[in-house]
Amino acid sequence: MASSDKKICTLCYDDDGTSTEAVTWCIECKVFLCTDCGKHHKKSRTSNDHKTMSTKDYHELPKFMLEISGHCRDHKKKFELYCSSHACPCCVQCVTHKHQKCQEMQQLLDILKQVKSSASVPLFEKDLKDVKEHFDEIIKYLNSRMDSSNIHKQKATEKIRSMRKSIDDYLDKIEKDLLDDLESKRSKLKLKMNTLLQQLTQRSNEISQLQNEFSKMAQCATELQMYVGLREIEKTTSQAVKYIEDLKSGGQFDENNLKVTVSSELQSILNDVKSFGDININTTPFTLQLKAGRKRSSTVPVSNYS
Incomplete structure (x- = not known):
């Protein structure tokens, strides 16, 4: 499906190739939804709790945020836990496969609760x-x-x-x-x-x-x-x-002929002087005084999706 400012409904396009204009983006499913599909999506038991946003807001998000998924790439399951040791979200299968020895496992919902209103937001904005x-x-x-x-x-x-x-x-x-x-x-x-x-x-x-x-x-x-x-x-x-x-x-x-003898010092210029001079780059330390930033601390978990 071609990428442009005007998005079409993923479900309609996959179903019968219809190019219906999308109005919503499902963050969980990573699909665009038209008005009708959005209503069905919200009523479905499997997706009624999914977070969505308008396509207008979607276009305003940074590219790296658009690439962040709420599902595990390895197991295709929803992230539910957060490993503080590895600073990454985990699905239930990740715990048994990669995080068996990790002691600091927390509920992801608890970690993300009120993250937008936390003190970290203005701090990082200032950073x-x-x-x-x-x-x-x-x-x-x-x-x-x-x-x-x-x-x-x-x-x-x-x-x-x-x-x-x-x-x-x-x-x-x-x-x-x-x-x-x-x-x-x-x-x-x-x-x-x-x-x-x-x-x-x-x-x-x-x-x-x-x-x-x-x-x-x-x-x-x-x-x-x-x-x-x-x-x-x-x-x-x-x-x-x-x-x-x-x-x-x-x-x-007697025959008197004029003869010139070039100065040996002058002649030596052609033999001894190999260049007009040298060009060197003299390096001096960086002198610009930058305003000191705050000391970094782990105020919010940094998600690692790799």
Whole structure:
């Protein structure tokens, strides 16, 4: 039979499949009854003392209460006794099967008498209120901790990014220093090379001029002029050769190449630094002060139906 807010009579449905709207629920039989079946049910000797409730009240009961039966699951008999030792209701057969050694057996009716009007009802109602307040306070506290956690995350993120910026700024600075040094040394090399080239070009031009003058000298000069001129050329070429040898021995022709050596400390970052840092969770004790509840005592029997 489908479960919905509108219940149909169990007896009518089981009898001929009629879907008559139920108005009553029998707690003992665990069946829904329409108006007519409810009247017969109340007149029957076997069920005239059964407790019933309207279907409206039935829907307002908690689910766990709807699952509580007044009959023993093992023996299908009505609960009549209560075992204080095991805190559970019993049928007459339970006594002979499971509770032979139990001394504190009482009539279930005596245990349940005036239970709704007992002092336990407001106490448990207050317990529910207190526990609910505890949950509300804890949830509020944990939500505040969530907000705090978000703030801590934001601060940690800012710290990480600040450190990254500091590292970037520092690397930019030492990179600039190195590039400036590179440019400075290159400029010095360039100046030195340009100066040497100018000197060599000047000497080369002087030799070229002598070459041009030598052919004219050979054609037009007198013997004396030729003799003196050759001596002058010999002197000039000797000086030029010596100049070249001096430059060579002085390392002026050595090849000068720029080479960069990265700092070993900086290089070690790639080898030694494995992470940017560590994220740890620091645990502090729970500090929320909860209102103390009452001391528990067995004010009412707790039924165990398992």
